[in-house]
Amino acid sequence: MEWETVIGLEVHVQLLTKSKLFSGSSTRFGAEPNTQACAVDIALPGVLPVMNKEAARMAVKFGLAVGATINRRSVFARKNYFYPDLPKGYQISQYELPVVQLGRLVIDVDGERKEIGITRAHLEEDAGKSLHEEFEGLTGIDLNRAGTPLLEIVSEPDMRSAREAVAYLKKLHVLVRYLGICDGNMQEGSFRCDANVSVRPKGQHAFGTRAELKNINSFRFVEKAIEYEIARQIDLIEGGGKVVQETRLYDSVRNETRSMRSKEEAHDYRYFPDPDLLPLQLEAGFIEETAKSLPELPDAKRERFVREYGLTAYDAEVLTGAHEMADYYEAAVGAAPGQSKLTANWVIGDLSGYLNRDNLEVAAAPVTADMLAGLIRRIADNTISGKIAKEIFEAMWGGEGDADAVIEKKGLRQITDGSAIERAIEDIMARNPKQLEQYRCGQEKLFGFFVGQVMKATQGKANPAQVNELLRKKLSGTPA
Amino acid sequence: MHRPFGSLILPMSMHEKSLAELSTALNNKYISSHELTLAYLDRIEAHRDLNAFVTVDRARALKQAQAADARLKSGQSNVLTGIPIAQKDIFCTDGLPTTCGSRMLANFVAPYDATVIQKFNAAGCVLLGKTNMDEFAMGSSNETSFFGPVHNPWDRRCVPGGSSGGSAAAVAARLAPAATGTDTGGSIRQPAALTGITGLKPSYGRVSRYGMIAFASSLDQGGPMARSAEDAALLLNVMAGFDPRDSTSVDRPVPDYTRTLDESVAGLRIGLPREYFGEGLGTEVGRVIEAALDQYRKLGAKVVEVSLPNSRLAIPCYYVLAPAEASSNLARYDGVRYGYRAPEYADLWEMYAKTRAQGFGAEVKRRIMIGTYALSAGYYDAYYLKAQKLRRLISGDFDRAFEHCDVIMGPTSPTTAFEFGSKTDDPVAMYLSDIYTISVNLAGLPGMSIPAGFDGSRRPIGLQIIGRYFDEARLLNVAHKYQQVTDWHLRVPEGF
Numbered sequence: 001m002e003w004e005t006v007i008g009l010e011v012h013v014q015l016l017t018k019s020k021l022f023s024g025s026s027t028r029f030g031a032e033p034n035t036q037a038c039a040v041d042i043a044l045p046g047v048l049p050v051m052n053k054e055a056a057r058m059a060v061k062f063g064l065a066v067g068a069t070i071n072r073r074s075v076f077a078r079k080n081y082f083y084p085d086l087p088k089g090y091q092i093s094q095y096e097l098p099v100v101q102l103g104r105l106v107i108d109v110d111g112e113r114k115e116i117g118i119t120r121a122h123l124e125e126d127a128g129k130s131l132h133e134e135f136e137g138l139t140g141i142d143l144n145r146a147g148t149p150l151l152e153i154v155s156e157p158d159m160r161s162a163r164e165a166v167a168y169l170k171k172l173h174v175l176v177r178y179l180g181i182c183d184g185n186m187q188e189g190s191f192r193c194d195a196n197v198s199v200r201p202k203g204q205h206a207f208g209t210r211a212e213l214k215n216i217n218s219f220r221f222v223e224k225a226i227e228y229e230i231a232r233q234i235d236l237i238e239g240g241g242k243v244v245q246e247t248r249l250y251d252s253v254r255n256e257t258r259s260m261r262s263k264e265e266a267h268d269y270r271y272f273p274d275p276d277l278l279p280l281q282l283e284a285g286f287i288e289e290t291a292k293s294l295p296e297l298p299d300a301k302r303e304r305f306v307r308e309y310g311l312t313a314y315d316a317e318v319l320t321g322a323h324e325m326a327d328y329y330e331a332a333v334g335a336a337p338g339q340s341k342l343t344a345n346w347v348i349g350d351l352s353g354y355l356n357r358d359n360l361e362v363a364a365a366p367v368t369a370d371m372l373a374g375l376i377r378r379i380a381d382n383t384i385s386g387k388i389a390k391e392i393f394e395a396m397w398g399g400e401g402d403a404d405a406v407i408e409k410k411g412l413r414q415i416t417d418g419s420a421i422e423r424a425i426e427d428i429m430a431r432n433p434k435q436l437e438q439y440r441c442g443q444e445k446l447f448g449f450f451v452g453q454v455m456k457a458t459q460g461k462a463n464p465a466q467v468n469e470l471l472r473k474k475l476s477g478t479p480a
Numbered sequence: 481m482h483r484p485f486g487s488l489i490l491p492m493s494m495h496e497k498s499l500a501e502l503s504t505a506l507n508n509k510y511i512s513s514h515e516l517t518l519a520y521l522d523r524i525e526a527h528r529d530l531n532a533f534v535t536v537d538r539a540r541a542l543k544q545a546q547a548a549d550a551r552l553k554s555g556q557s558n559v560l561t562g563i564p565i566a567q568k569d570i571f572c573t574d575g576l577p578t579t580c581g582s583r584m585l586a587n588f589v590a591p592y593d594a595t596v597i598q599k600f601n602a603a604g605c606v607l608l609g610k611t612n613m614d615e616f617a618m619g620s621s622n623e624t625s626f627f628g629p630v631h632n633p634w635d636r637r638c639v640p641g642g643s644s645g646g647s648a649a650a651v652a653a654r655l656a657p658a659a660t661g662t663d664t665g666g667s668i669r670q671p672a673a674l675t676g677i678t679g680l681k682p683s684y685g686r687v688s689r690y691g692m693i694a695f696a697s698s699l700d701q702g703g704p705m706a707r708s709a710e711d712a713a714l715l716l717n718v719m720a721g722f723d724p725r726d727s728t729s730v731d732r733p734v735p736d737y738t739r740t741l742d743e744s745v746a747g748l749r750i751g752l753p754r755e756y757f758g759e760g761l762g763t764e765v766g767r768v769i770e771a772a773l774d775q776y777r778k779l780g781a782k783v784v785e786v787s788l789p790n791s792r793l794a795i796p797c798y799y800v801l802a803p804a805e806a807s808s809n810l811a812r813y814d815g816v817r818y819g820y821r822a823p824e825y826a827d828l829w830e831m832y833a834k835t836r837a838q839g840f841g842a843e844v845k846r847r848i849m850i851g852t853y854a855l856s857a858g859y860y861d862a863y864y865l866k867a868q869k870l871r872r873l874i875s876g877d878f879d880r881a882f883e884h885c886d887v888i889m890g891p892t893s894p895t896t897a898f899e900f901g902s903k904t905d906d907p908v909a910m911y912l913s914d915i916y917t918i919s920v921n922l923a924g925l926p927g928m929s930i931p932a933g934f935d936g937s938r939r940p941i942g943l944q945i946i947g948r949y950f951d952e953a954r955l956l957n958v959a960h961k962y963q964q965v966t967d968w969h970l971r972v973p974e975g976f
Binding site (some may be wrong): 039042043044045046047048049050051078080082084086087089090139141267270271272276277278347 | 571572578580585588590591592594689690691692693694695696698722725726727728768805807808810811812813815817818828832842855856857860863921
């Protein structure tokens with residue numbers, strides 16, 4: 001039988017507010033345990049939550065970016081359950097009336113565009129962390145994270161493969177970073193994903209029973225976890241079994257999913273509107289003002305790069321994958337007019353390579369956009385060859401100054417004086433009579449040997465095009 | 481020290497004075513806050529058998545009194561500087577135990593002051609002690625307190641009402657010049673009625689709930705418990721106001737509640753809800769209310785009949801909503817971070833279960849169970865949502881009634897103080913004690929109880945006055961005018 005996979009994703013995006021969703025504590029990551037938890041966060045008797053307006057602004061930004069409805073009135077509810085890292089015994093979340101509803105995101109898989117619906121995005125507070133490892137049979141509780149604002153983004157079950165799911169997730173990841181509402185750091189848990197996965201016989205309209213996969217914290221694991229789960233469900237059904245609705249934990253070490261709790265064991269969260277908080281009311285002016293503050297979004301930027309800079313769709317996609325990279329590119333092109341393609345190659349190639357090698361963010365690159373543009377201008381005006389440029393780039397990366405300074409210091413100016421190149425050629429021909437003989441007898445592949453010798457003699461500074469042209473003439477014996 | 485009127489304000493008679501009189505005495509240096517505080521501390525000590533206080537820290541109170549005296553001396557004082565106030569043990573106090581009447585918090589010392597406490601501190605008041613109360617404010621008799629019941633100073637065999645029974649008894653027995661209470665379904669007004677004092681539950685949102693331990697968040701409201709409307713006005717001046725830390729507090733200016741106390745009540749339209757005078761109302765209570773209304777007629781007020789047709793739904797509505805909120809509000813008492821933790825347990829879930837089984841009393845557990853049930857999947861619509869609809873109906877009743885009147889009057893409680901144990905086995909009978917007060921909380925309106933007489937056993941009877949939203953000034957004015965022509969509020973139980 002042929003099977004069809006149905007996937008919906010729930011993504012928890014940690015918002016980049018300075019303080020928590022309902023208290024003034026800092027949200028900074030990595031502080032000593034329980035040093036960023038105030039009376040409200042640890043739920044002392046008598047304390048009350050106060051909504052952080054900045055979190056609402058970020059949620060609205062997201063909603064506008066995915067073309068969603070922004071609910072002018074949304075309601076905070078309590079989700080009740082007991083757990084030691086949940087100090088109040090309930091999580092404040094939005095339930096019936098979320099701030100964002102009905103948006104969409106367009107993904108591109110193998111050149112095919114597909115729209116993925118976004119059911120809703122709601123604000124909620126994070127729980128603390130239970131630390132089971134370091135306390136020898138006891139559990140440590142760190143409440144620094146308790147109360148950190150999250151935007152939970154719930155998709156429609158519109159994805160039909162693990163690859164589509166990853167494409168959606170990546171798209172979302174780029175978007176929230178563009179919007180400046182999330183740092184996207186998956187290791188630190190700033191961007192977390194749960195996946196609802198089910199299978200059904202191809203052609204069947206009704207959904208199969210779904211499993212919810214938790215704890216998948218990288219793009220690679222999302223793909224692997226879903227692939228594993230699809231195979232598990234198909235095997236199960238084909239073997240005469242039935243998929244049960246349950247929550248499953250992904251184990252990335254063993255690459256498998258394991259049952260965490262079944263539907264019967266599921267909590268009854270007893271949601272009800274939080275009486276400590278008034279409904280979140282957003283004024284039209286607030287939404288308009290937020291709309292004005294939206295940056296250019298990834299899709300628009302990509303299309304503009306193709307249009308404005310004549311880039312291929314692929315190059316534009318890569319360059320707009322992170323707004324910092326796109327900004328870098330635009331700054332470099334601005335300082336090296338007319339060199340958009342060459343600049344794109346450098347940014348995608350050498351710059352990205354060095355950044356990866358040194359594990360640096362583009363903002364921390366030792367070669368600034370201006371410096372790269374300086375280098376590109378020297379390639380364009382034939383001062384240096386592409387090959388020498390790589391050597392200069394490395395020197396710039398190492399802190400030896402801008403392109404002109406390196407060229408000057410190292411004497412890397414390209415030799416474009418035809419007579420100087422001719423002299424070098426003649427010298428080499430004189431010193432290699434045997435090879436010259438063979439070449440002239442038809443062994444044309446020796447041409448490369450002569451190019452190499454000339455470049456070596458000129459320490460790579462000879463203009464390669466000129467070297468080629470002059471060599472051909474000289475070697476064939478025709479008068480120059 | 482030279483005391484021109486020293487003979488008038490002897491320490492031994494300080495407890496007979498109103499707040500205004502004490503304020504004058506303090507500001508004119510006839511007495512010091514230290515003397516006044518000491519006198520009250522001694523009275524509390526002498527009447528420990530009432531069990532009105534859970535915590536009294538003499539050294540701390542006297543130190544605060546000395547600071548107040550320094551302030552009085554420096555001229556930086558205001559009206560209530562140096563006056564000792566008893567605080568209900570539901571308001572968190574920095575460095576002093578805050579128990580909420582529960583074993584769960586018997587060992588709990590808050591690291592912060594509630595907004596109300598901060599305001600009293602800023603005014604220069606002395607924290608005289610923390611008063612006993614029904615556990616987590618759940619009760620109408622003070623019998624659910626982990627620290628034992630409070631005795632009614634009018635009749636020690638009787639309850640003082642609840643949940644603010646400690647504050648009520650303290651003020652009635654003159655163990656404190658004034659006190660604070662909180663009122664979720666009648667917890668200021670009913671004990672005020674049963675002990676013959678003046679209590680005001682302000683409009684929801686008038687007084688900050690920050691640091692006031694939550695029972696039912698959408699209903700809880702702190703307010704003054706005092707000897708007179710004038711004293712209550714002075715306290716409310718301190719307590720009221722917007723608090724950015726309480727999202728449900730309302731950002732409206734706070735008037736000086738003493739300024740309008742003396743305004744005439746001639747032409748005042750008093751609404752009498754016919755539903756409040758039916759079955760269940762004690763005949764003596766009814767007679768006293770009638771007499772109070774006659775008094776108002778003499779003052780020029782008009783009495784009109786109004787209807788609150790959904791009144792009978794108030795108790796069932798309240799006993800779904802309040803427990804629902806409580807079941808969630810009390811989830812934080814889990815033994816993990818503070819408060820009581822069961823001494824022995826095998827695992828996390830047993831720790832939770834035993835901690836909560838041992839830490840909470842029967843009435844609190846009953847309400848957590850009711851509330852959990854009402855919010856459960858499959859019952860939510862039938863109970864919680866239905867109750868929310870009833871709440872809007874009840875609120876609508878008041879809106880319509882206030883089209884015909886300026887204030888509503890009636891009994892505060894259907895009966896006078898009852899004997900210990902007489903209702904403890906019948907929760908529903910206990911819940912009916914609050915039949916006239918609960919709908920006021922559901923509607924978020926201000927309500928007051930003032931002493932209006934006694935029954936045949938010399939147990940006090942309270943007159944309830946209900947006002948429009950944020951009309952506290954009018955309630956205090958209407959109550960004050962009555963107290964200018966009556967002396968019920970000046971009566972003191974024998975032996976105090």
